[in-house]
Amino acid sequence: xxxxxxxLRLGVNVDHVATxxxxxxxxxxxxxxxxxMAAAAGADGITAxxxxxxxHISDDDITRLxxxxxxxxNLEMAATDEMLxxxxxxxxxxxxxxxxxxxERTTEGGLDVAGGHNHLAPFVRELVGAGIRVSMFIEAEPRxxxxxxxxxxxxVELHTGSYCEHPPGPERERQLERxxxxxxxxxxxxxxxxxxxxxxxxTVGPVAAISTLAELxxxxxxxxxxxxxxxxxxxxxxxxxxDEGRA
Ligand code: PXP
Numbered sequence: 311x312x313x314x315x316x317x318l319r320l321g322v323n324v325d326h327v328a329t330x331x332x333x334x335x336x337x338x339x340x341x342x343x344x345x346x347m348a349a350a351a352g353a354d355g356i357t358a359x360x361x362x363x364x365x366h367i368s369d370d371d372i373t374r375l376x377x378x379x380x381x382x383x384n385l386e387m388a389a390t391d392e393m394l395x396x397x398x399x400x401x402x403x404x405x406x407x408x409x410x411x412x413x414e415r416t417t418e419g420g421l422d423v424a425g426g427h428n429h430l431a432p433f434v435r436e437l438v439g440a441g442i443r444v445s446m447f448i449e450a451e452p453r454x455x456x457x458x459x460x461x462x463x464x465x466v467e468l469h470t471g472s473y474c475e476h477p478p479g480p481e482r483e484r485q486l487e488r489x490x491x492x493x494x495x496x497x498x499x500x501x502x503x504x505x506x507x508x509x510x511x512x513t514v515g516p517v518a519a520i521s522t523l524a525e526l527x528x529x530x531x532x533x534x535x536x537x538x539x540x541x542x543x544x545x546x547x548x549x550x551x552x553d554e555g556r557a
Pocket of ligand 1: 316323342359386406416447467505506507508510527528529530531
């Protein structure tokens with residue numbers, strides 16, 4: 311487990327490089343090339359979400375990421391039999407279990423670990439048994455944290471969407487306080503704690519300051535910002551803001 315207040319890892323999510331590629335159905339821009347560039351620019355790991363409808367990352371992308379990456383791959387996936395087979399075949403460094411609805415534009419809300427224990431427990435058991443570091447993407451709620459601990463997941467990732475979607479002001483502060491409390495609760499239970507969703511240059515600092523967080527996963531903002539400054543520069547700036555937030 312990462313020491314509190316130590317290096318805060320940056321996982322760069324390359325899903326939306328694949329979104330742009332798929333808009334034309336060809337091979338450009340290649341999310342694997344983007345992942346290699348992200349690693350060279352300071353990403354500690356790469357995250358990719360293989361969705362049931364394959365709307366961005368494809369099966370072949372996962373095969374190539376596994377073959378070509380020199381940093382850890384964090385595979386985001388829904389708890390389905392199909393995805394479990396894929397994860398067990400590839401054995402990525404990490405799997406993050408996320409809720410998935412076909413109609414959503416992005417991952418809305420966290421996984422209901424408390425309500426879905428019986429469905430989720432066998433997935434966690436198999437993945438942990440295969441030596442994969444399993445995390446549960448959850449809302450910053452005590453009962454979800456307790457359920458994640460109870461199900462045997464060593465890691466949780468806190469959904470930062472509600473914090474990011476509010477403009478600066480009391481509601482954003484309230485959401486930040488929820489994240490702080492949840493990160494402290496996770497640490498007290500011995501869970502490694504990550505966070506992500508919707509983070510950008512304006513929102514990352516106060517989250518990075520939460521000393522018990524070990525990793526942030528960031529994608530959409532970085533891919534968007536790459537249009538203006540390039541991917542490496544966007545990642546470098548994010549890294550600097552994370553380091554400043556933590557300091
Ligand atoms: N973490 C998880 C579990 C996610 O599902 C996502 C979105 O795929 C992210 C982090 C990254 O979110 P964003 O693309 O908004 O930075």
